Amino acid sequence: xxxxxxxxxxxxxxxxxxxxxxxxxxxxxxxxxxxxxxxxxxxxxxxxxxxxxxxxxxxxxxxxxxxxxxxxxxxxxxxxxxxxxxxxxxxxxxxxxxxxxxxxxxxxxxxxxxxxxxxxxxxxxxxxxxxxxxxxxxxxxxxxxxxxxxxxxxxxxxxxxxxxxxxxxxxxxxxxxxxxxxxxxxxxxxxxxxxxxxxxxxxxxxxxxxxxxxxxxxxxxxxxxxxxxxxxxxxxxxxxxxxxxxxxxxxxxxxxxxxxxxxxxxxxxxxxxxxxxxxxxxxxxxxxxxxxxxxxxxxxxxxxxxxxxxxxxxxxxxxxxxxxxxxxxxxxxxxxxxxxxxxxxxxxxxxxxxxxxxxxxxxxxxxxxxxxxxxxxxxxxxxxxxxxxxxxxxxxxxxxxxxxxxxxxxxxxxxxxxxxxxxxxxxxxxxxxxxxxxxxxxxxxxxxxxxxxxxxxxxxxxxxxxxxxxxxxxxxxxxxxxxxxxxxxxxxxxxxxxxxxxxxxxxxxxxxxxxxxxxxxxxxxxxxxxxxxxxxxxxxxxxxxxxxxxxxxxxxxxxxxxxxxxxxxxxxxxxxxxxxxxxxxxxxxxxxxxxxxxxxxxxxxxxxxxxxxxxxxxxxxxxxxxxxxxxxxxxxxxxxxxxxxxxxxxxxxxxxxxxxxxxxxxxxxxxxxxxxxxxxxxxxxxxxxxxxxxxxxxxxxxxxxxxxxxxxxxxxxxxxxxxxxxxxxxxxxxxxxxxxxxxxxxxxxxxxxxxxxxxxxxxxxxxxxxxxxxxxxxxxxxxxxxxxxxxxxxxxxxxxxxxxxxxxxxxxxxxxxxxxxxxxxxxxxxxxxxxxxxxxxxxxxxxxxxxxxxxxxxxxxxxxxxxxxxxxxxxxxxxxxxxxxxxxxxxxxxxxxxxxxxxxxxxxxxxxxxxxxxxxxxxxxxxxxxxxxxxxxxxxxxxxxx
Numbered sequence: 001x002x003x004x005x006x007x008x009x010x011x012x013x014x015x016x017x018x019x020x021x022x023x024x025x026x027x028x029x030x031x032x033x034x035x036x037x038x039x040x041x042x043x044x045x046x047x048x049x050x051x052x053x054x055x056x057x058x059x060x061x062x063x064x065x066x067x068x069x070x071x072x073x074x075x076x077x078x079x080x081x082x083x084x085x086x087x088x089x090x091x092x093x094x095x096x097x098x099x100x101x102x103x104x105x106x107x108x109x110x111x112x113x114x115x116x117x118x119x120x121x122x123x124x125x126x127x128x129x130x131x132x133x134x135x136x137x138x139x140x141x142x143x144x145x146x147x148x149x150x151x152x153x154x155x156x157x158x159x160x161x162x163x164x165x166x167x168x169x170x171x172x173x174x175x176x177x178x179x180x181x182x183x184x185x186x187x188x189x190x191x192x193x194x195x196x197x198x199x200x201x202x203x204x205x206x207x208x209x210x211x212x213x214x215x216x217x218x219x220x221x222x223x224x225x226x227x228x229x230x231x232x233x234x235x236x237x238x239x240x241x242x243x244x245x246x247x248x249x250x251x252x253x254x255x256x257x258x259x260x261x262x263x264x265x266x267x268x269x270x271x272x273x274x275x276x277x278x279x280x281x282x283x284x285x286x287x288x289x290x291x292x293x294x295x296x297x298x299x300x301x302x303x304x305x306x307x308x309x310x311x312x313x314x315x316x317x318x319x320x321x322x323x324x325x326x327x328x329x330x331x332x333x334x335x336x337x338x339x340x341x342x343x344x345x346x347x348x349x350x351x352x353x354x355x356x357x358x359x360x361x362x363x364x365x366x367x368x369x370x371x372x373x374x375x376x377x378x379x380x381x382x383x384x385x386x387x388x389x390x391x392x393x394x395x396x397x398x399x400x401x402x403x404x405x406x407x408x409x410x411x412x413x414x415x416x417x418x419x420x421x422x423x424x425x426x427x428x429x430x431x432x433x434x435x436x437x438x439x440x441x442x443x444x445x446x447x448x449x450x451x452x453x454x455x456x457x458x459x460x461x462x463x464x465x466x467x468x469x470x471x472x473x474x475x476x477x478x479x480x481x482x483x484x485x486x487x488x489x490x491x492x493x494x495x496x497x498x499x500x501x502x503x504x505x506x507x508x509x510x511x512x513x514x515x516x517x518x519x520x521x522x523x524x525x526x527x528x529x530x531x532x533x534x535x536x537x538x539x540x541x542x543x544x545x546x547x548x549x550x551x552x553x554x555x556x557x558x559x560x561x562x563x564x565x566x567x568x569x570x571x572x573x574x575x576x577x578x579x580x581x582x583x584x585x586x587x588x589x590x591x592x593x594x595x596x597x598x599x600x601x602x603x604x605x606x607x608x609x610x611x612x613x614x615x616x617x618x619x620x621x622x623x624x625x626x627x628x629x630x631x632x633x634x635x636x637x638x639x640x641x642x643x644x645x646x647x648x649x650x651x652x653x654x655x656x657x658x659x660x661x662x663x664x665x666x667x668x669x670x671x672x673x674x675x676x677x678x679x680x681x682x683x684x685x686x687x688x689x690x691x692x693x694x695x696x697x698x699x700x701x702x703x704x705x706x707x708x709x710x711x712x713x714x715x716x717x718x719x720x721x722x723x724x725x726x727x728x729x730x731x732x733x734x735x736x737x738x739x740x741x742x743x744x745x746x747x748x749x750x751x752x753x754x755x756x757x758x759x760x761x762x763x764x765x766x767x768x769x770x771x772x773x774x775x776x777x778x779x780x781x782x783x784x785x786x787x788x789x790x791x792x793x794x795x796x797x798x799x800x801x802x803x804x805x806x807x808x809x810x811x812x813x814x815x816x817x818x819x820x821x822x823x824x825x826x827x828x829x830x831x832x833x834x835x836x837x838x839x840x841x842x843x844x845x846x847x848x849x850x851x852x853x854x855x856x857x858x859x860x861x862x863x864x865x866x867x868x869x870x871x872x873x874x875x876x877x878x879x880x881x882x883x884x885x886x887x888x889x890x891x892x893x894x895x896x897x898x899x900x901x902x903x904x905x906x907x908x909x910x911x912x913x914x915x916x917x918x919x920x921x922x923x924x925x926x927x928x929x930x931x932x933x934x935x936x937x938x939x940x941x942x943x944x945x946x
Contacts, residue, residue: 009383009430010376016431017543023435027319028384034322037329044243044263044279045336045481053108053191055115059134061196061350070094070667070674076127077101080668084119086114091720094667095566101134111138115744150189152238152253154273155557156218158229160266162402166212166230170195172267173232178233179258180251187238194233194561207696214564215536219543219572220556226547226554229268233561248276261668269782272558277585281576282340285853289811293347293845295356302839308440309358315436316354320428321347324421333413342417342857345794348842348863349418350425352801355841356382357429359834361437371442375434383430385808386753390426392804395796396418399737408733414790422797464832467875468825471883475821483885489929490874492768496925499869501867502778504599505650507686509783515582516577516854519609522546522591524602524674528663533711534680535565536603545599546572549590554582571609577854584608596670605658605681608852618682618691619720620698621668621675622712629710630676633702637678640701646682646693654684658692672718686783695719734789738911745800756897760928761885764878765799765870767925772869780850782858791862798842798863801872802835803878810882824879832875839871856921888931 008209013545016023061073074092078486081090081103089104103118105111119136122128126648157173170193177191196214218231238247248271283619294314302310305920325335333339360378397415398535402408470487474480526535539559547554555573562569574584588606595604620637624630641656648654662668662677669675682690704714749759773795777788806827813823888897904927912920 009387009737010379013379013430013434014372014376015712016523017372017434017438020435020438023431027432027435030323030326034319034324034326035104037326038322038335042325042329042333042335043241044245044283045275045334053105053111053136055103055105055111055118055136057103057134057136059099059132060097061099061132062097063128064096066094066096066665066667069097069099070669071130073132073134074099074101074667075123075576075669076125080121080125080127081118082671084114084118088790089671090669091671092667093670094669104623150237151235151273152242152244152275153247153271154558154560155234155236155251155255155269155501156216156231156267156272156556157234157267158218158231158910160229160268162229164230166215167197167550169230170232171198172264173234175265176258176264176269179261180236180254183254183258185250185254187242187250188236189239190237192235192237194235197562200258212532212593214561215532215539215557215568216538216561217539217543217561218270218559218569218572219547219554220268220270221552221554221556224552226550228547228557228906230536231558233558234269245279246428248274267383270424270556272556273560278337279335283335283338284342285344287805289344289347289845289849292842292848293351294318296844297351297841300837302842305443306362308363312358312433312440313351313354313438316358316425316428316433317347317350319420319432320350320354320425323424323428324417327420327424328417331416333416335600336413338413339417342414343415343421345790345859346418346421348846349393349794349797350421351841351845352393352798353386353422353425353429354433356386356805356834357433358437358441359837361434361441363830363833365441371438371845374442374553375437379430379434379814381809384752384839385805386426386429387805388749388808389797389801390422391748392800393794394422395741395745395748396793396797398744399734399741401732402737402788418794460833460836461829463915464829467832468828468879471879472823476767481821485880485884486562489876489884492764492877492881493925493929495771495873496767497766499774500922502771502774503784506647506774506784507525507689507783509686509688510786512687512783512785512858513585513685513853514606515583515585515857516580516609518574518576520550520572520584520588521569521607521609522572523567523605525567525605525660526565526602527663532565535563537561539568539570541601542595542599542604543570544589545594545846548572549594550574550587552581553587559887572601578852583854588674603658603660616828618680618694620678620680621670621672621718621720622678623672624674624676625675627664627709629712630716631661631664633707633710633712633716634676634678637698637702640698641678644697646690646697648686648689648693654682654686654690654693657683658795659683660762670718675718677720691721749804752804753811755889756894756901757885757888758807758811760901761881762800762803764881765803766796766873767871767921768878769795769799769866769870773866776861776865777858780857780861782861785858787856788858788862795863795866795870798839798867798875802839802871805835806831806874806878807882820883824882825880828875828879835871835875838840839867843867900927904928 015586038612055589057077059073061069063069063072068094076102078090078092081087081101086105086109087103088106091102091104093100103115105114115138122134128134139335150519157169157176159169159172173193177193180191182533192218196216197210197212216231216233217228219226219228221227236247236251238244251274252271255271259267259269261722294317297313297317298310300310324343324346328335328339339626357378360382361374364374364377364381368377397418400411403411470484471481474484522542524535524539526538530538543557546557550572553574555575557570557572559568559570574580574587577583591606592604595606620634622630622633622637638659638661641659645655655664657680659680660677662679667720668677670873680694682694684690691776698717702717706712707716709715746759746763750756753759753762773788773792776782777784782788806931809831810827811827814820818826846860846864850864855858904924907927908920908924
């Protein structure tokens with residue numbers, strides 16, 4: 001990529017500066033279009049529309065024999081499905097009269113088309129019994145999770161008489177749904193009742209039988225009391241391109257009007273599932289963070305730069321945000337949880353270009369006589385470095401675009417949003433900031449003002465001179481320079497080493513549970529032989545416990561019509577965490593304790609409802625060709641897990657919880673044939689770490705020799721980690737692309753600085769941040785996670801911008817004839833103000849987010865602590881690294897430098913591949929340190945000081 005030269009960018013900026021009317025029109029158009037996009041044009045939705053690459057096949061076969069259901073219904077479907085090249089995994093579950101088949105496809109396939117092909121093949125081959133009529137469905141990510149039909153909103157319809165017959169309740173729900181459809185709501189496509197009652201044919205008698213297959217219950221808190229009712233679930237599918245907030249308002253109004261009719265007296269109906277509340281909350285949070293960020297810019301800018309300059313910065317940031325929103329609309333994106341996340345993360349990034357340009361104009365005003373001269377000087381000083389820094393920051397988010405799977409599809413809007421905002425911020429800095437400055441900073445009145453140093457500038461000068469004192473003290477003595485240089489290197493590597501040490505104490509969990517959420521899910525697993533009536537009774541008892549524990553924090557609850565004789569899950573909505581005195585994890589602990597102490601009729605698990613993928617299931621699968629041997633092993637494995645402790649790297653321990661073996665009346669078939677399944681959980685939240693430790697513990701205990709005692713093959717045990725497997729694969733994508741990202745940035749910086757060494761110098765900002773980000777994660781008890789990695793990629797862009805600007809300014813000073821020491825000192829003195837201003841602004845704008853928003857806390861902590869650490873070390877020791885590089889440029893020829901670089905990179909990659917990924921970056925830094933020290937000890941070949 002070719003970086004624009006010193007003349008092109010000033011010409012572009014001056015062209016727009018000389019055409020104020022045209023620039024004003026462009027700004028007005030962009031701002032108004034952005035406002036229009038945000039308020040009217042951009043459609044609101046919960047999550048981006050993503051097709052999940054799986055299909056679910058369900059069916060009934062009333063023979064009261066799970067082995068026959070497996071052999072005659074589930075297995076034939078699975079065998080046919082495996083013949084399709086797009087199918088990667090098939091899992092079947094068969095019970096007395098029911099079966100389900102889950103088909104997993106290759107990433108990127110058209111799940112609906114492939115499923116239709118498989119269904120056609122099953123129908124053509126006619127291998128199923130005549131009474132088996134399987135249904136093939138492709139789940140759609142909807143408001144209730146992965147649904148087999150499009151669900152954008154759901155209604156719980158209930159009778160105030162909780163003893164009402166289910167058939168009568170369903171009949172009334174059907175009438176209620178029909179009334180809603182009659183209303184012809186503009187945003188609604190279909191309204192359907194999820195009927196728990198099904199008419200099937202008994203194969204023994206040939207007669208039709210009515211079977212209630214599932215149940216639903218709805219809970220609501222009113223007048224200080226929590227009541228649960230038997231309910232029927234009504235699903236609403238919206239028309240395409242519908243704003244979910246408008247859909248929610250429309251349906252709630254229609255529900256109220258319909259419920260007021262006489263025929264529904266004694267019944268209730270509530271919207272129990274909708275994306276709208278979360279979207280409203282996220283929009284409110286975005287607006288709050290934006291306002292706080294702009295206030296931080298205004299306050300810090302006033303102190304560090306000037307009040308007028310801070311107004312320009314605020315105006316510029318608003319322009320960037322509105323322009324980004326307008327671009328998202330033009331690209332076909334919606335305003336959803338993911339794009340809002342991208343905008344929030346982008347806030348800390350876009351401040352850099354705006355403050356850097358504003359400060360450059362303010363500094364140039366003090367050295368020039370006219371507005372045009374000030375703009376030209378400012379642009380020449382910072383434009384090239386701004387382009388390099390902005391493009392570098394944008395590159396940092398490209399790896400996110402390469403993440404595959406369902407996760408990759410969900411987050412793709414994040415890199416698009418952030419890269420767009422970064423590039424737009426560069427355009428705003430070069431085109432609109434000089435235009436704003438014309439009226440606020442570069443007026444004739446401002447040029448006539450006496451230029452007395454402000455309190456802020458005096459403090460800045462004092463701090464900058466204090467930082468440079470060791471260098472000034474040593475500048476005329478080679479020995480002193482070597483001494484302070486080595487001291488700086490020791491300080492830097494001491495902090496880096498401390499950061500790597502802290503990393504061993506920070507947990508690793510790709511998607512850790514959020515520290516507080518607005519939802520709790522209680523799952524009941526019933527004993528074998530439980531019928532539907534008893535399942536309802538047990539569920540009712542469990543609800544009483546939940547209602548008493550949650551108390552006034554309870555809003556509503558629903559089962560999403562998923563209650564069966566085997567299990568049921570109720571989702572409890574809490575009042576928003578900002579209005580609660582107790583956190584959801586504390587409520588979860590109280591519920592667990594209460595259920596463990598007093599509830600014996602079902603196995604109960606309690607967890608939080610997060611925005612990320614579901615928490616991993618840890619299932620051990622045992623080949624069951626010899627079914628009795630497999631169950632013998634499963635029982636022994638259950639006993640082993642009940643007492644086994646898993647030890648983490650930091651010495652802390654975790655245990656298995658809720659260990660359960662699949663029923664002998666349940667036939668589970670995977671790609672390896674019939675299996676017996678053992679499921680378990682953990683008493684810790686660092687699921688990714690515990691899953692890895694658990695696999696190792698089981699494989700070590702039940703090795704080939706041990707399995708032989710059960711007459712089972714060496715590969716009899718396998719693991720099904722559910723979503724965790726894909727999460728790990730997606731996370732590995734980031735790890736693999738990270739070196740490629742650094743290589744791309746390195747090449748870009750070579751083109752900018754025409755040097756092989758200076759880009760490596762600029763990269764030092766990354767390890768400088770390690771101590772801070774690890775300290776922040778450790779102190780706040782946050783894990784190294786996917787969201788923390790997003791913060792790290794943003795941190796790379798922010799911290800590298802600082803070193804790019806310092807290096808670029810030092811190079812300009814060197815080109816004007818200053819010595820290396822004077823150039824490094826001049827860079828610190830000139831860039832101290834914008835460097836501190838951008839860092840402080842980003843940090844202070846993120847602090848409220850870290851304090852008030854549990855979901856964003858890990859990301860905000862990485863940015864706050866990492867940026868603080870990087871900024872401090874850049875100011876304190878980076879100038880000495882610059883001097884070291886200047887020595888290297890003299891004492892190491894290009895050929896020798898390239899040889900060192902190639903060798904070091906090759907050895908680093910080999911260490912990372914075959915020894916330890918953690919040791920690889922450490923070796924690279926040590927090699928670079930050795931090169932620096934060697935250069936410092938050489939006799940200088942040019943004057944380094946006056």
